[in-house]
Amino acid sequence: MAQAPSPGKTPAGKTPPGTPSSGKTLFFFEKPSAMRQVQRFFRSASTVCVAAEGHLLEVAEPGEIRPDWKPWRFDALPIALDRLPVAPGHGRSGQSHAPKLAAIRQALAGVERVIIATDPGREGSMIAWEVLEHLGWRGRVDRLRLGALDEVSIRRAFGLLAREDDSGERDYAAYLEALCRQYEDWHLGLNGTRAVSLRLRPPAFREPWRFGGVQTPTLAILADLEERICTFVPRDFFKIALPVTTESGASLTLWHAPKEKIFDIKDAEAIRDAADGWSGPLAVMQKDVRRAPPKLFSKDTLARACAKRFGWDPQVTARHAQALYDKGFLSYPRTESVHLPDSQAKDASAVLAAIAAADTDLATHTPATPQIRRGPKGHYVKDPGEHHAIVPLRKVPGPGDVAPDARKLWLLVAKTFLAAHMADGTDARTTVTAEVATPRGPKRFAITGSVVTVPGWRALYGTEADEDEVVPGKARPDDEPTTGRLPPVRDGEAGTGGAPTIETARTEPPRRITRGELPVVMGRLIDQVEDPTLKRALENPANPTEPKGLGTAATRDAVLPKLMKSHYVTLLKGKDPAITVTEAGLAFVAAVRRVFPAYGDPVGRAVFESELAEIGRAATKAEALRRADAFRRRTRERVEALIGAVSGAERLAVAGEAPPRGGRAPSAAMVSFARSLAARKGIPLPPEATREAGACRVFLNTHAGPRTPAAEGATRPPTPAMLRFAASLAREKRLEALPPEVETDFSACRAFLDAHAGGEGRRPEGQTTSPRDAPAKKTRTRRPRAAPSPGRAPRRRRAAGHGEG
Template sequence: MTAAASSRTVFFFEKPSAMRKLQQMFRSPTTVCVSAEGHLLATKEPGDIKDEWKTWAFDTLPIVLDRIPVTYGSNRSGQSHKPKVDGIKQALNGVSRVIVATDPGREGSMIAWEVLEFLGYRGPVDRLKLGALDDVSIKRAFAQMAKEPDSGERDYAAYLEALCRQYEDYHLGLNGTRAISLKLRPQAFRQPWRFGGVQTPTLAILADLEARIRKFVPQDYYKIALKASSASGALVTLWHAPKDKILDKQIAETIRQAASSWSGPLKVEQKDVNRAPPKLFSKDTLARRCAKRFGWDPQKTAQLAQELYDQGFLTYPRTESEHLPESQMGDAPIVIESVVQILSDLAHLLPDPSKLIFRKGNKGHYIADPGEHHAIVPLRKAPQRQQITHEQFQLWELVAKSFMAAHLPDGVDARTTISAQIPTPLGDKRFTVTGSVMKSPGWRAVYGTEAEEDTDNVPGKAKGDDDPSVGRLPPVTNGENANVSEARIETAKTEPPRRITRGELPVVMGRLVDQIDDPKLKAALENPANPNEPKGLGTAATRDAILPKLIKSQYVTLLKGKDPPLQVTEVGMAFIDAVRRVFPSYADPVGRALFESELAEIGRATSRTDAMRRAAAFQERTRTRLKELIETISKADAVALDPSKVPPAGAGKPPTPAMVAFATKLAAQKGLPLPRGLKTNSAVCRAFLDQHAPPRPEQANPQQGSQQTGPRAPSDAMLRYANSLAQQKQIEVPPEALTDFAACKAFIDKHATQRTPGPQTKAATPQRASRSPIPAGSAKGATGTRSKASPMQRGNTATKAPTARRSPPR
């Protein structure tokens, strides 16, 4: 990249790690690099905008803002981001252009553009999309940017889409939660009824599945087994188990009687069956696999993948695609060679580069254009085991094996089917059995015995009956006669739909089409722009955050298991019923998916003017729907809910390790059994401690202390803060601090770090009367003029950010 001696360019990165990587490759006296720390700005709380909005009152709704004021955010330590923003402001003085080099995608675009808008930058902007942080990928990103003189203009459209999503998040979370909590929430439930544009239809999917499970009544169905001996003496058992299950035992008995005296020829079919390797990983399918394999929740998988991306070992992880562009086929030999240098036990599987397999098309691994971000794959730079943590290596190994398997030959199974066509009073019935033997492992050699357990069923569906099969079948010749020696009926029971697990939920949200049976709705969810990625709920970057919100709201609980299934509570069922009664479109997953596909059109706009027009229309639609929601809620009655079905305070949240340790110690001292659920439910653990913990020591006034009936328990917030302090200082929370308010407060007072008040005052916060789009341009220096009013307003974020950023539910 070249620049005039009198001009300066600012590179705007999302993280210091990416900035340092580029600085290792490229330095120039005319460039300045700055980095954010996630989102540097935060939206103001309603109560900070107007005092009357601090109190929840229905007559103040709807709260609708044309522009949501922003202020400086803060990092996890509570330090204000104002110095960072001021440093970026200083760097922008006199620059000829800005190159946005944050993570690819809407979220990365927003991190940079929101600061540029806040500081009033008016110069040209280009977009550098770093899909990976290795040298080759960085050079490719620069080459691609050079080919796109309008990259900044298009990136602004992505930014506007992010703002539109967050504008809706803010208003729906704020107004919907207040309105539903004030008017519809059952009296027995004291927590807010949290409402969000994405989380509510997601809960609807789980609630509908929960209703089907509750209504499910098992039915007996029947299969007929036929033992036959061939003329050569081979014994084989054939089965009649049709896909349309036999539910009438009399029908099964009629077939059994007819088959019991059968003799005739057996038909033997033999063929080789090719098994292609699975697709590469998207963010959601990687989360599902890690949940199944390691028991990780999706947020943990996303964090580990992001860390590996930051270190230059994986490509960009927040992707919806499972394909690679055909232009990258030449990278495969080098990448696989790097992989086997680390996974040396796979080196014997590495073929000559000319014999690698490149499967093209939607059912393969390479397509012409996989969209904004391709599948997650390893890079030329492979990590040594000692370079990264054990869990990071587990994740990298999983992705690396997937990439290697994708370029190896198909597995081949030799499959034999023995069948007999038997006449009965109900027509001819087919009895079969299949035997399958691995003929060639192909790509499965990468995984060994793990290959079979990676078969993925559709979440939320009942497990289907497999065809009757065995490993090896006895030798039987086609047309050989056989006689039946025994015919019997076996009884089985239909099974309810499987619950969706924690690791499967992001996949369900992204592939809503798999949950729908209606052909018209299935067709509506198709995505002509990218058939591999049908319309769904949320985005790859935001889906992980939905389940924790549902659990926090006590709408959903986790059952037991490595990848725990999700169960909707009575509170969650009542909430969905209430929403569907007053405004059913907000609990319609398909409708929401179609709505979001319209929203995505903002980010696909090819010009700033078009993006602004679409954003303004979306914003107006959001306000209209919001007013309709409040109006319908105002006419509705509260939901009736049996108080016994309301979870106790703290239900669903696990106790802290210190609480469990103290309870275990008490139980051992007093010879008591630990109550069921104590180690997984903080409410159960707290009740045990309240009952059996020793009384609080006498305070300064013994008379006053002797009148007390027991210690006052610390709040959940105090316990969380005490445990946070203990972790920071690597000490233990005293057992008495877990049940005694005074002891907990004394611990906090002793160990809390005094913080200097930050500069976040109203006087110090620059506020813009309106948001105006920023003109974007190329290196040629195109400029623009800020408009007087913005068609796009500011919203809060619900996506991943390293900084603490409060947001309403989605």
């Protein structure tokens, strides 16, 4: 049985005066499962083990700190604290964590050294450090970095711990970074939500406008894409096909399809006419194209792959990956890297052998000698970052060891790891071109044929190997015309053209970002911007393969549920559903950008986050403390600036009503009109517009044009009583639906009533005058609710609150 590494010399001033030196060490784990994995290989009478089972402390509510902070009043803002007060939290069942804290306090009695063995990363560091600081621990602290929970990884982690004298100080810096993220999350979420809801939210919107440092710029990305899709106007463009017969009798078709698309039909006709009757030499270029295997998985790319293949929510993927990690079948899953350290190249053969033993299909493709690809374009690098890519381990799941879906995820990761160590694929690519003289200069006609000569790793993937990963939020690119095997053509061989034809294609709007793609978009914001200056701002010189992004890998998948809870976005249908922004979301982003543009700037936020990460990279505890104090001051200044900007801003004016939660269903006529409007404009119809009258009316008002006052010559709406009477007449007369204009136009509704009431002197319910003579009622403006539960700021789970609120 392994022995504990030597505690080493205790730094001066670390042990409290009068504390007897017992030589005992306390291991602080995050979960009992991880504790049991380590205890399989390490036990000692001089050690004590505790498991926190998540965050044991939570930040107090504002009203619990000061009673006058409970009501939502703008004059009480900003609410700012130097440090956030914490108290024992509660589990999902509502049970207090106080007994657990008391047990840890008792376990610390007489301990000389604490070894933090929680999950690697900021959150794991915070789970342990916040408890140690809360309980007043002043002894020595070291960090055991468990990148995986198999035997080899655990022994390596202990070996690294024995060689590091400053692991505790560096881990304290990671804890301070997590603490600062929580500090900003609390202050921005509390003050921003109250300020924007009280001062900027239009009266028609009844839900609070929730604000967050990460979720707001993420929503801005989606809102900008929504605007590009809604305003996109498709255009026809033209390609010219030229059939060619070679001197040797081969037939093929060449295409003129330039990257700079031809939008003018006259240009296309001129090129077609010039190509008619063409003859001349054909240029042939042949080359072998190497196809390298795909990258290994990060947390975000694994979520995208599982969403595409299995239709899983990213949080479902995260749960299965965490379960595999806890049982020692997978490396640490909350990582942003897609690379492995060079030192692990020697493990490849053993891991591949374990994979082959676990799955016969994968075993047939296991290479005798693994291919080791080094460098940024390969899989092994000198420094992969804080945590390396997600990979399988020597320990593999047997029958019944894991749930079926967890095994599907393990097989996906194992397959990618196997492909990464197989040979490259090779394609023989041949391009045949002809140059045609036209009145607009020489034009290139070409066709490319591609044939697989060496399958390599693609033998493992089959047709999946040819699937292109389209950049989320972008239109699918127009590739140069390609085909399979081309007939044999010699370079310089003469060709004769037949009658060329013009083919018409149409430009496509940007693709919507899907649920599974959003974490990738947040992490690779650089792919969403076109401006070279902004791209340079997002580059990460320290690690070029991991540019600056929004949030952290550990918590990006928690942002979408928050946006949905706020009714800012909804999901369309599909295996991996696309995200669409609601009218409330669009209005919120517009209001924030009008008042405080920095909070609606995704690039600016990504740069800010990279500065925040510098706290965690501090070399010493003293340096980390200085950076953390400076960050807290800066956060308070930003909050004060936000409140000042909001206080002087006017409330946003929007047409129509915001969709209430629940409420009556829209009429069949409204839904029919909304669907025809969506089809005519080429935009998706939000699902809630078919279920809620308010949502449907917002959609109609936004895309059919807002109502304008009657004084300006526009129509006025019918009264609610008129609409009720019209609906009852439609049912009585067995009409299929009310005409759409009856629901929106006073005169049309009056004409409908006159035509169908039959002169019987009937009156709409609650109305004593004729519809013809009834003036339009004044609509009573309802006061907006300040909050679902007045005075309470949105409570966040500590485990997922690091800057993601």
